[in-house]
Amino acid sequence: MERLGTGIGWRPEIADAIERMPGIDWVEAVAENVCPGHLPESLLRLRERGVTVIPHGVSLGLGGADRPDAGRLTALAERAEALGSPLVTEHIAFVRAGGPLTASPLLEAGHLLPVPRTRDALDVLCENIRIAQDALPVPLAVENIAALLAWPGEEMTEGQFLYDLADRTGVRLLIDVANLHTNHVNRGEDPAEALAELPVEAIAYVHVAGGIERAGVWHDTHAHPVPAPVLAILTDLASRVSPPGVLLERDDNFPEPTELERELMAIRGALAKGWARSAASGVPAREATALRVVGVPEAQTMRVVGVPEAQPLRTPEPSKAVHPPRTTAAPPAPAQTSDPARQRLALAQAALLSALVAGTPVPDGFDRVRLGVQARALGVKRSDVVAKVAPELPVILGESYRAAFLAYAHSHAMSGGYRRDALDFVGQLLLSGGPEDAGARRELREWWLERSGPAPRSERPAVRLVRATRRVLQRR
Template identity: 65%
Template sequence: MELGIGIGWRPEIADEVEALTGVDWVEAVAENLCADHLPDSLVRLRERGVRVVPHGVALGLGGADRPDPVRLASLAARAELLGAPLVTEHIAFVRAGGPLTASPRLEAGHLLPVPRTWDALDVLCENVRIAQDSLPVPLALENIAALITWPGEELTEGQFLAELVERTGVRLLIDVANLHTNHVNLGQDPAKALDELPVEAIAYVHVAGGVERNGVWHDTHAHPVTAPVLQVLAELRSRVDPPGVLLERDDAFPPAAELAAELDAIRATLRRAAPPAGARPTTTRDAARDGDGPGVGDGTGVGVGVGVGVGVGVGVSESDGDDAGNGVGDGGRAPAAPVPAGTRDRTAVAQTALLSALVAGTPAPEGFDHRRLRVQSRALAAKRADVVAKVAPELPEILGDGYRAAFLAYAGGRPMSGGYRRDALDFAEHVLIAGGPADPVARRLLTYWWQDRSGARPPRRTTRLVRAARAALVGK
């Protein structure tokens, strides 16, 4: 399935995306689309023959829980509404706690890395199979950027992805910016990862910008694509001709001319890095299959280097009809084995301990880099502040320059347990109960804003306090 060159569609740059030339397809964040109708811009793009791929961010397939059927149904509905050729998600966990740990549910508000262990792989593979059975089109999973790494990991990133593909037949969405991020932050070699992963399973590629601060690379999607990221793209292109390459931009959107220039730089990189006609580069996985190198295994089973060829690159997958050449078939895949007893429980405990340390200030789990955990914790809080400001732009307007400091102080002691809109309401309620903002006009506006959006619910103690504050305002 050839996609070509694409760009991430966002409402803020919808007009610019429509005006760009040479864009073959776009990707839209699935959770930002309504289930029953599309934005006019996407309708017009589809009428021009531009494919639209929904990109999910909330499933948390790497989490200890099985995928939420409601979220899966929502993603499936968006795929059908768009007539999408595939859907994509992330190899990450985004929430923890709950019944498996008998603790409160915690939301990260962002993508967090899955430990590259056999336990985590077992859980991920079962979750992926559940998702595949619930979706009307093929699924591709993205490698994520990380600020932290888990202690005691048993596989490299490439090995982990290769095992995942072998067991499930899932496709891969390779983000070269994330490979660069993990190189800077974690010392992981992008070339080695590309050598080890099954490049023939790649559905498409992400390219995005970021920035380095104090020796840490932040995958912001709000800065121009850098030369090192394009170099990783070139490394990938020297190994395989990806079916699609997409430019991501999520914030600080530049003029259309700058977006067009970045797309041109991507095209030029792909042209320059293409191997000569007839050449076939050899990777470490090729050597393993040919008997010239070790397979990837744990001593108890068949190594990945030997087994990947069974389920990958068959050419035509069951759900793709006649899209040949880049598909990932599952005809040779072994029947799914259930997750061993206790594996989900162990995964749940480990992920809950980490997320609690990041968002609730509990002690850091043993073996983690405490400095990196602090960086990750601050990044999660900043992400919450930014997203809440987008979903509820009235809050920074009402609170002015004090919004960010007030929100970070609130977030420091109150983990997110629901979505961002619930977070916005809880933040406003917290500010009002604390007696703020100091300006009476702002306090009145914030009160009315909260009242208009909170909806009917039983009057808890906090609600009664807000009502008392509202009554006091009326009397002034």
């Protein structure tokens, strides 16, 4: 695959501005927000201009204990084909837990949660990625995530974990330098050490985003400007490897287009600074190379212009090297992960997620304070997303909406997506006798009745019959 260049995350709120921005070589769209049969006109116009569009999934849960859902994989494949994308991307994370492996209710996080860096988790993740690679029509790249908390008893650093993952599966890596900064602040992990251990030649592209620090905790908001420490990590990365593409992410609190253009200029400047540093050292930045992808035909593997196919991947510097040399060809896939490994991971993830979203006891070994911060952050995110998918609720409840939702979320896990979450919240609020205002309670009841059935009340047979009868009687 040829180099991507500089890109920006496509969002409907800034779609018009992106079309007018100079120097945008490619965009990334959240896969779950794109319908293959009804692509947004903005994306179609960008594609007609030759702008590459890459679908970025957020709900597959490749780091979960269960094997990837076939329906979700099919949906991701359909989006890649509809957009003519050269690859698709997802996250090294789990987003749900529970279910048959634990004989407990299935819980949804509504968020990307970290996978423990253990051999069990790595074995499961490798198998899940191979399943995904077999189901997708183009190569897959996976992203390192930001985390507020750390798992006890981890057996590897992030760099070691990602190195082994790429070595065993041939998967490409999407490196988010903002997430490396987040993990530096929240978990004390040195970004330079992570970069030194990474198989940088396996990088498909790079994410850059902003966040904010509150009470010593860094929140990866994607709603604030890119800070200087994140750009410094990007410069360090660029001094080690020339990434095929770099993309600015912004998901909320969108600034004026000129501000986004300034951030893109700062990103280009950080890259140039890294390349200049590499040139000054006499050691040119390496190039990302073609990787064999398990289950993907050779013609679909990614190549970078000017790099021979047979060029082997370099190992980290001797002082940092912790792995044997890698080659471009992925080794044969080992036997499937044993069910005991999946079950151990399932029990651990279910216990953590239940503590975060259902108020159950904190599992042994976790930082209770930090877990509480994560639980509150998940509740706030749920309330914000529910307010977007059901904007009538903040209007009906007014200033009491946030407090009422957070009280509900403390002991009620999400089990079926955000629209289901909105219905469950209102149903629980009505069952508990709230809200106190009779008018608001009546409006909520009507809202719930309208949306809780298989079809809107206005479309249900009984309602249509009543309305038809009324019209007949009015004519007499």
